[in-house]
Amino acid sequence: MSQMCPSCSHNNPDTAHTCSVCGTAMRGLLGENTVLSNRYKVSSVLGCGAMGAVYLANDQRLVGRRCAVKENRLDPSASPDVQSQSREQFLAEASVLARLDHPSLPKVSDYFIEDGREYLVMDYVEGEDLDSRIQRTSAPLEEALVLDWADQVLDALSYLHSQHPLPIIHRDIKPANLRLDTRNRVKLVDFGLVKLLDSNNPETKVELRGLGTPAYAPLEQFAGSDSHTDARSDIYALGATLYHLLTHIAPPNVHERLLKPEVLTSPRELNNKLTEKAERIIMKAIGIHPTERYQSADEMRKDIAEKTPVAAAPPVKAAKSAPAKKGVSPMMFGALALLFIAILAAAAFFVFGERAGNLPPQQANAAVEPSATPTELILSALSDAPTGTPTSTSEATEEPTVEPTTEPEESPTTTPTPSRTPSPTADASTPTSSSSLTIPASTLDGTIAYPIFNGVDYDLYFGQADGSGTTLFRKGASQPAFSPDGTRVAFHSWRLDSWGLMTMNLTESNAYLVARFVEDQLPTWSADGSEIIFLSRREGDRKSRLMKVGSTQVGSDGIVIGEGEYPSINGTGRMAFKGWGSTGNGIRTATSNLSDVQVVTTDNSDTAPMLSPDGERIIFMSRREGHWDIYSANPDGSDVQRLTESPSEDGLPTWSPDGRAIAFISNRGGDWAVWAMTPGGSDQQKLFDLEGSPDGFVGSSRDASRGWAEERISWTN
Known part of the structure; x- marks a missing residue:
């Protein structure tokens, strides 16, 4: 038995307390070459948090495919309620990711439980998260590049916020949760604080507890707030992320700003290369109260694409006279300070690959004339299957019908005319046949x-x-x-x-x-x-x-x-x-x-x-x-x-x-x-x-x- 180091992935004996290479304390992680679900062979540690880890693994069924495997480990000393909540969080995250399909969002390919631990399997892609990019640079990042990333994230947020029947709110957007691949595409990862928003009821259907990361979390996301998180909460977090990327300094948390507005330095004071347009977009996105922000991802995305100046956000100076929200008191902020101390800073490193688009395969060979009782040669299993499975025309969904990439030419066949x-x-809705047979409903039995x-x-x-x-x-x-x-x-x-x-x-x-x-x-x-x-x-x-x-x-x-x-x-x-x-x-x-x-x-x-x-x-x-x-x-x-x-x-x-x-x-x-x-x-x-x-x-x-x-x-x- 062995266990990998959470920092350097070195394989240590199962009895080791610290890594023999880097001295990091062991966390009881999986050993190198552990095979999960008889399929995924673990090779290294991508990240480690308080409740689990993310591993790089090789898919032994699809040779050459590498994937990221997220592990949820329950703390044996935790109360049954805490353990149950952890399971619910992990399963809810899996459920949300499993039904999403967007180039800037992760895609779950498998879920299983083994030896009391839960696992999610996702595609892996080479790259780094934007928090790592900030740490290895000594200056603000290029504006055009950052705004392009923002456009990609906003496209994903627009997709999430328009999900039916319940919009999805991420609630933890920050540089560490934006993964950049080698093609400069961003993936929004870590749905551990996801919320499904019922538009008819501001209470959540599924909400995973947690405050997010203070520098990027909006006012309504903290304990003691009268409000509920919604799409504008993600707008705030993205705006705070842009502030960090374009100034190289994390913004002060929203409660500091509420008590002392001058703590927020305008972005152009920190980066004189920044355009007025970029500053206005950031300042509007990080308005203290939701009504001051962009009201949708599409609205913010439109301003980023606009070549003319965007509508000015309230100036920072004016924020000094902003009244504190009703009910906020020094005692409240003392309690919040204790909450901040309790927040775990662990961030799982989700590493996901671009999922191939659902392009329909080419149509199979056009029909040829069959014999009276034809027998045919089945096409090779290596050829593309047709996309003939039709989809519904019901109003219940707007999902497009699956059609071939190109329409095949129709060839005459001997299929009998019906x-x-x-x-x-x-009654046009109840056609009859020329047959006079009847089936009285009272004579029918059985279960359907x-x-x-x-x-x-x-x-x-x-x-x-x-x-x-x-x-x-x-x-x-x-x-x-x-x-x-x-x-x-x-x-x-x-x-x-x-x-x-x-x-x-x-x-x-x-x-x-x-x-x-x-x-x-x-x-x-x-x-x-x-x-x-x-x-x-x-x-x-x-x-x-x-x-x-x-x-x-x-x-x-x-x-x-x-x-x-x-x-x-x-x-x-x-x-x-x-x-x-x-x-x-x-x-x-x-x-x-x-x-x-x-x-x-x-x-x-x-x-x-x-x-x-x-x-x-x-x-x-x-x-x-x-x-x-x-x-x-x-x-x-x-x-x-x-x-x-x-x-x-x-x-x-x-x-x-x-x-x-x-x-x-x-x-x-x-x-x-x-x-x-x-x-x-x-x-x-x-x-x-x-x-x-x-x-x-x-x-x-x-x-x-x-x-x-x-x-x-x-x-x-």
Whole structure:
């Protein structure tokens, strides 16, 4: 056993109290070459604080990739409340970072717990933080350079402050938390004091306790203030940071300024090369009271870009007559002084890499004419997968639809033209089929699992097919699939402590985390229930792969069986999925090992396929006519029928266990509900209303979330 020095990373014996090289006191850190989660091999210490450390590690799965691993270590002598708060802070930080995607913000790629310690994994990039840059220079930094960095940070703040449903307030902007890479790009790091702001209630939904760093923290962030932090708090901290970078002197803390305004020296007195414009921007940003500052990141960014003089901030001299805020007293400041002494100065060194943009891959080969029952050669796994997974057109989100970089030329195919069901004569929202079959709702039974977007991620509900009621099964879950015997359910877990795919009994017992990447999606069971086949985009190379793991296997990396999307397996063991190959993109069927691949359709918008229990018919959703509808076809691609023809969005079809009905979700009439119809499309009827919309995007990474068109409902007895 060994431990690395927190200062020089030298590997010392586990029993050492001080480093044998530099004499620094040991902190019980990990030893060199420790392998975490069977994947991350630690090589050095990037930073160390009171509650943990940040390590540089090599990713042994993706050879050549280096990453930063942040560790949260609980103090064994701390009270249970303090330990619980530490866990909540770390998990909240992970939750926030996991759903952000911006070039100036860090990106979490993994989260796990090992030996009682929590870890976050992020990309690593060469560079330094701006606090280090200040320390190694003896003069103020160049104005043009600093204002360019400020513009980048403000772009990130604008992104954070406009997050839905709750704006994100960083609350700890300072030079040490601005990381500069070799391309002069800034990353805003360390979200340990992050706050989610409810615009309808100034109290926080999630707020991690801490005052920030005094020189950069605004008045409202300290104990005893009547105000609450908001976007203008981050504006103050950035302004104080600019003051430090452009004068080489940290500004006095806001309470000193409140008591004695003259302690703040104007920036141009400290740096005579500074322009009046830069000084005015800084002074406006660091107004003592929020109303004196820029009211948004975009407003401040506009002034930085403006070539004409910006609006003057209140002069420093005038601040001398500013009255103290009501309730401020010498005793109060004495208490605050004690608080300052208690503030820990440790700053974790987050080192993050530029995350490759989510550029859509190129379209696969254009469709060519298939034979009557075509069999195709699957394209090499080294080729780019198409971006055919469509996204929603619902008003619930403004996330752009994923489209190919370039539109392929359309080639004629022999995909049968779907036969339209006759238009309805009474209600346009409830079309009927030429078939006279009916399915009285009272004769339907069983449970239908479905997802509801809660504004941040998804919750999983169970509804009774006879319309007798719905119940919340699990928070932070979606994409359900019942096991063949109906006793278990597989689903995607959005919880940070169980990221990935899970299987469990319907009583929520015997739970297994069978796949542990947030990019692992859409599980389906093998016919005997022993395996889970799923879609994964975990490698970050824009490819959609089909993988399999044991249904009770924990922590396995899984086995890649080929490329494809949206797999589902019926009781005969035959798999339907969205695939691509020499005939183009569309619905395919194959064995569960992806052999004997048969082409069903070659329309790129076709998705969410499911074979009937007897394997004689396949249903899927498509927007061939401009909006989502349900279609069916024979497994050989013949007899394509359009089953729904309403102006609403109809999708996510699933078969009843006996195959005599099809359930789907629809927003007919403006509200989402589960509907049912016969296999021929007749007798379309609402079974029950949903608690909300199934449409939403978890974060902005399309590797993990693509809206309701990549969700699922499932039906069991």
